[in-house]
Amino acid sequence: MEVYLDNSATTCVCKEAADKIYEMMTVKYGNPSSLHSKGLEAEHEVENARKIIADNLGVKSEEIYFTSGGTEANNMALFGASEALKRNGNKIITTAIEHSSVIESASELQKQGYEVIFLQSESNGIISEEKLFNAIDKNTILVSMMAVNNETGAIQPFDKVKSIMKKNNCNGLYHCDAVQAFGKIPVRPTKYGIDIVTISSHKIHGAKGTGAIYLSKSTRIIPRMFGGEQQKKIRPGTEAAPLIAGFGKAVEILPDISNEYKFMQELQSYCIEKISEIDGIHINSPKNNLPYILNFSVEGIRSETMLHYLETLNIYVSSGSACAKGKKSHVLTALGLSQRLIDSAIRVSFSRYNTKSDIDALADGIKSGVSKLVRK
């Protein structure tokens, strides 16, 4: 039996989305921009997906633009917004616990001469409202903060950022990377005043290779790519119609958020309960984090060793964020964890296809690993 507990890295594509993608590839394979009916039927599918995603976010279809994924959307947001607003100010506020596609983009902007501030999280993995308040000023043109951290699952006060900006007379844009939050907690850009939102398909059982960016109607960014007339020239290029239609399908069949949230809370607390029986376990995720994610350390056993040991039992977990491919976690460092705990951190992340018996297998696996593997 295979136990997949790395759903924050990526998820399996659900059958409904896979069927849709197959249909798009073999039947409705037209170019959405073609004038003939073959093109039109593909365009309909793309627009349908756009509508489903817009509805889920409570925004208008024309505010959604498809990208190749979260990394591209984050790059578009940071470079596009700072370029568009460079006459209004020079300051960009982000955090030290963002996904690397935000951190690296922000560092690049820093090199180009912007003043970039990377806020550190508190020891609970959360960026405090106070720090945000103190950092944001009227010279700030962009605030970029994620909704949920991908390594710890810590939920950020992403709903409060715009009001803090307003209090400080800041007219800048607010970008929220909601890749880990989308489909799991309500992400309501209009309600929270978020100007730009990043979401991704493959974290919610769609295919890899597509994602979307929400740009509120009043938000103007400078495009990063130039080409055809597609997507109002904000993101030109032939739309990846099969992947996009699959994305739409995956969103369409998302289960009710509050029911699934309860189920995840059960799974997570069951997991904490089971692994806490094992010697040397330290839970790194803060309390009340997103229950889809649990980060813990098995003291004395290197993350990679435990990961590869579990893999021999067909149990798949992560040693940090998969994008980093073995690099030291900047998020756990920001949490103020000791080197020993960082070196042994494991992240498990759940999906609706996981069960309690998966957790049992994980706990058994860790237990036998602890007894067999050499500790440092």
Next chain:
Amino acid sequence: MKEIILIKTGEIVLKGLNRRAFEDILIKNIKYRLKDLGEFKIKNAQSTISVEPVGNNIDLDEVSDKIGKIFGITTYSRACVAEKNIENIKLCTIEYLQEALGEAKTFKVNAKRSDKKFPLKSPEICTEVGGYILEKFPHLTVDVHEPDITVTVEVRDFAAYIRGSVIRGAGGLPTSTGGKAAILISGGIDSPVAAWTMAKRGIELIAIHFASPPYTSQRAEEKVVSLLEKVSEYSGKMKMFTVPFTRIQEEIQSKCPEELFTIIMRRFMMVIAEKISKANECSALITGESLGQVASQTIGAIACTDDAANIPVFRPLIGMDKEEIIAISRKIDTFDISIQPYEDCCTVFTPKHPRTRPVLKYVKQAEQLLDCESLIKEAIDNVKITKISY
């Protein structure tokens, strides 16, 4: 216009009565390396090996690239084949070297007349061809000392060959003329360079890799495969033996003094490598050790390691600095693979303070605490073989 490749061998010509044997192996190697690229006529005459493509669909750029990686070749060049009369030679020169002559500012002409029946003597050929080039490319001037391009005309028995610049070959001796040896490869920067360096001296390779799952990952092993694939572009195909090493490391860790861990581990590697080598007709081991680089590569540690093996151990990098090693790894294109972060995460086992001057007597005493024989047998019984080709 017909194009061929002319190959000069270096050191081989000094091999006296054995010269033919070396040349035959080189020609066999060339044939083998080129076999997927099409059909070729390969001839060896007047101390030049000529590679002539049969048919028109052969990409000579690709052929030239492959030949640049065959050991035993000092220089080679692409040449055009012309009928043996001076008018035709002149026309062919202009046509064949049009682009290079257009880009150059200075040139000279070299002529070699190995067919003494050809009516013009070498200096006369130079004058004729050089004059014609000047006429057609008036922007050029002659510079006999440091020309941008040297045009060489060789008049041989069956045709005249016209060529521009000469390309440096991989050097060394033809693969397999130096016997067979086993490289101990970890995945770092040094071992692929050591493998390449010995392959350059005509050694045919096998590779031995020690894997410790779950302390090391599948990606670490795949990295070693990618490294060996790069080396095999020069050395030819080889077999890689992956030895399961977890049990041995765990045993050493739990039973032997911590500071001797690395040295005992390396002695195990030598013993296992020796057995695999001898079972596969190898007469030596190759390692990427460089004196003093790490604790296990001090003179004392090497003496202790050497004691474990009854087979010559070649350490071609022993006197090289890291920078010199890196320069070669860049040249053979293994550097970028070597620095991928999936190292052997044996760091779990590395002692905090490894002994840099181990005493053989105590090392051997510590080994008494282990059931060496059965550990070694178990490892060798479970060796996995992977075929590596370019």
